Amino acid sequence: MRLKKVLIGIFSGMFLMGGGYILAQQVTPPTECEIFVEGAKMASVKFSHQKHIEEYKVDCKVCHHKEEDPTKGVQKCSTCHGLTGGTEKAPNAPKNMLAYHKNCIDCHQKVNAEQGKAAPTKCNECHKK
Numbered sequence: 001m002r003l004k005k006v007l008i009g010i011f012s013g014m015f016l017m018g019g020g021y022i023l024a025q026q027v028t029p030p031t032e033c034e035i036f037v038e039g040a041k042m043a044s045v046k047f048s049h050q051k052h053i054e055e056y057k058v059d060c061k062v063c064h065h066k067e068e069d070p071t072k073g074v075q076k077c078s079t080c081h082g083l084t085g086g087t088e089k090a091p092n093a094p095k096n097m098l099a100y101h102k103n104c105i106d107c108h109q110k111v112n113a114e115q116g117k118a119a120p121t122k123c124n125e126c127h128k129k
């Protein structure tokens, strides 16, 4: 009996610590993002991260495609998508411009054509000086 109680105590202690750990791991997604990559020629790109999640209802993993669970934290796209190609971490990843343009512009063209939206598709609508 005693042993059982001690074991339950230890297990619930581990569970609570585990729970705390998971809570501490949760990240708050940013409201606005400014994407700027060192050495880029074009002006940086600003967008509402919050609207993409809440209003446009885009799932985290559509963009953070390599994360198991983006609510626990994400890596920067540039960790893998370098300016001229993949990086040491991901040699096969397509370069920054191709990855972003495919992610951002492809969806914008689709929602504009299919849902009559006005998402930006022209260079200077995203790369604003």
Ligand code: HEC
Binding pocket: 027, 028, 029, 030, 033, 034, 035, 036, 049, 052, 053, 058, 059, 060, 061, 062, 063, 064, 070, 071, 072, 073, 074, 075, 076, 077, 078
């Ligand atoms: C439309 C695409 C898109 C969606 C949807 C999206 N994100 Fe992001 N998120 C980005 C981009 C792009 C960045 C900037 C990353 C960079 O600079 O490389 C970013 C940045 C972040 C950051 C900050 C990273 C840092 O190091 O500054 C966190 C945290 C994050 N996103 C979590 C989330 C979570 C959680 C969700 C879903 C609830 C989500 N994102 C949905 C594209 C998106």
Ligand code: HEC
Binding pocket: 063, 064, 065, 066, 075, 076, 077, 078, 079, 080, 081, 090, 092, 093, 094, 098, 099, 100, 102, 103
């Ligand atoms: C951990 C490394 C890693 C991170 C972080 C990462 N990617 Fe990728 N990405 C890759 C690799 C590797 C590929 C090649 C195909 C594959 O393995 O999925 C790829 C492919 C893509 C593609 C498909 C390109 C094509 O031509 O079909 C898009 C779009 C993309 N990434 C966008 C993003 C965006 C946007 C972010 C940040 C929000 C991001 N990636 C973060 C590694 C990564």
Ligand code: HEC
Binding pocket: 045, 046, 047, 048, 049, 051, 052, 056, 058, 062, 063, 100, 103, 104, 105, 107, 108, 111, 116, 117, 118, 119, 120, 125, 126
């Ligand atoms: C899966 C679809 C989807 C993806 C992926 C996506 N967007 Fe959008 N985006 C939208 C929709 C929908 C709108 C709203 C258009 C409207 O209101 O008419 C929008 C609007 C915008 C706007 C104008 C309003 C705002 O939110 O700031 C910007 C800028 C923008 N997107 C940038 C980006 C960038 C940069 C990326 C890639 C990192 C991206 N988007 C990826 C669907 C998407």
Ligand code: HEC
Binding pocket: 035, 036, 037, 039, 040, 041, 042, 043, 044, 045, 096, 097, 100, 101, 104, 105, 108, 120, 121, 122, 123, 124, 125, 126, 127
């Ligand atoms: C939907 C938004 C969007 C549109 C439209 C767009 N881009 Fe981009 N582009 C991005 C994002 C996000 C990045 C990654 C951030 C960065 O590197 O500046 C990027 C990266 C780039 C890069 C690589 C980085 C650099 O500056 O050297 C080039 C070049 C580029 N874009 C050129 C263009 C040109 C030219 C057009 C028009 C034909 C265009 N983009 C349209 C969002 C967009």
